[in-house]
Amino acid sequence: MKNVIAVANQKGGVGKTTTTVNLGVALTLMGKKVCLIDFDPQANLSSYLGYDDKAGTPNINEMMAMMAQCGRIDDKGKSCIIHNEKNNIDYVPSDINLSSAEFYLSQALARESVLKRVLSADYFGGYDYILIDCLPSLGVLNMNALTAANGVIIPVQPQKFAMDGLRWLTDIISQVKSTVNPSLGIMGILPTMVDNTTVMSRETEAALREIYGDTVFENRISRSVDAAYSSQTGKSLCLETNAKHTKLGEEYKALAEEVVKRCIL
Ligand code: ATP
Ligand code: MG
Numbered sequence: 001m002k003n004v005i006a007v008a009n010q011k012g013g014v015g016k017t018t019t020t021v022n023l024g025v026a027l028t029l030m031g032k033k034v035c036l037i038d039f040d041p042q043a044n045l046s047s048y049l050g051y052d053d054k055a056g057t058p059n060i061n062e063m064m065a066m067m068a069q070c071g072r073i074d075d076k077g078k079s080c081i082i083h084n085e086k087n088n089i090d091y092v093p094s095d096i097n098l099s100s101a102e103f104y105l106s107q108a109l110a111r112e113s114v115l116k117r118v119l120s121a122d123y124f125g126g127y128d129y130i131l132i133d134c135l136p137s138l139g140v141l142n143m144n145a146l147t148a149a150n151g152v153i154i155p156v157q158p159q160k161f162a163m164d165g166l167r168w169l170t171d172i173i174s175q176v177k178s179t180v181n182p183s184l185g186i187m188g189i190l191p192t193m194v195d196n197t198t199v200m201s202r203e204t205e206a207a208l209r210e211i212y213g214d215t216v217f218e219n220r221i222s223r224s225v226d227a228a229y230s231s232q233t234g235k236s237l238c239l240e241t242n243a244k245h246t247k248l249g250e251e252y253k254a255l256a257e258e259v260v261k262r263c264i265l
Contacts, residue, residue, distance in 0.1 A: 005132065005151045008132075010137055013157075026249075035092065035131075050086070051091075064104075067114050086234055150185065173186055191221070220251070
């Protein structure tokens with residue numbers, strides 16, 4: 001059985017997409033088979049990986065709609081997985097039409113388990129890790145991500161208001177676990193964009209570690225302009241050879257080691 005990890009936080013701009021891409025690439029460098037799912041209508045992960053929407057292949061919205069409406073995926077399903085050469089990683093793209101999912105899912109049977117059923121197709125079976133890049137909300141799409149996953153990584157930017165909403169998210173994860181998905185657990189809270197030069201960043205990270213203890217990853221991701229540079233070039237931070245760009249890459253590689261250790265499977 002594969003590890004399905006949702007990278008989730010309803011707060012926007014905390015590093016979910018950057019973490020999904022770079023943790024995914026770091027896991028492939030450890031020899032793991034990884035597929036990334038862009039589960040956000042903003043499609044930032046798809047554009048990070050240079051997705052060309054003229055390719056005509058089905059995206060995650062079409063897979064979700066087909067499963068919700070027909071209860072199965074037809075033979076074209078496998079072509080939703082795209083291989084990104086530059087980063088040597090597989091992913092399923094998204095587009096703005098995924099924002100219509102709220103509508104068609106409202107009429108679907110067992111609407112929170114549609115993604116789980118999509119990911120149960122044979123062609124997802126060969127992956128060691130499936131990482132789901134969630135959108136910043138707590139609606140029906142993220143309920144689908146939490147129902148499909150067995151682990152959640154919560155990126156948190158240690159700054160004012162970071163804690164607001166975190167308790168709410170952890171409560172929702174507990175509710176999903178006790179109702180529809182008993183195998184769900186928080187894999188870890190990940191401090192991102194950490195800036196040790198500011199008191200706010202240091203104090204908020206310390207408070208996170210005091211409140212959430214070992215649930216917070218030992219590893220953290222520093223703030224660096226290299227993150228934006230990586231998304232512009234479409235090349236993971238973990239693959240940069242130029243010394244200038246290695247710090248975040250090394251941090252994501254260390255995180256990948258910790259994720260592998262924390263995986264029960
Ligand atoms: P959304 O909620 O909109 O989906 P997100 O949580 O996925 O956002 P990202 O898109 O990964 O967040 O990051 C938001 C912005 O912060 C991007 O411009 C990204 O390049 C930048 N960023 C991500 N990680 C870091 C970092 N470690 N240091 C500095 N900037 C970063
Ligand atoms: Mg994002």
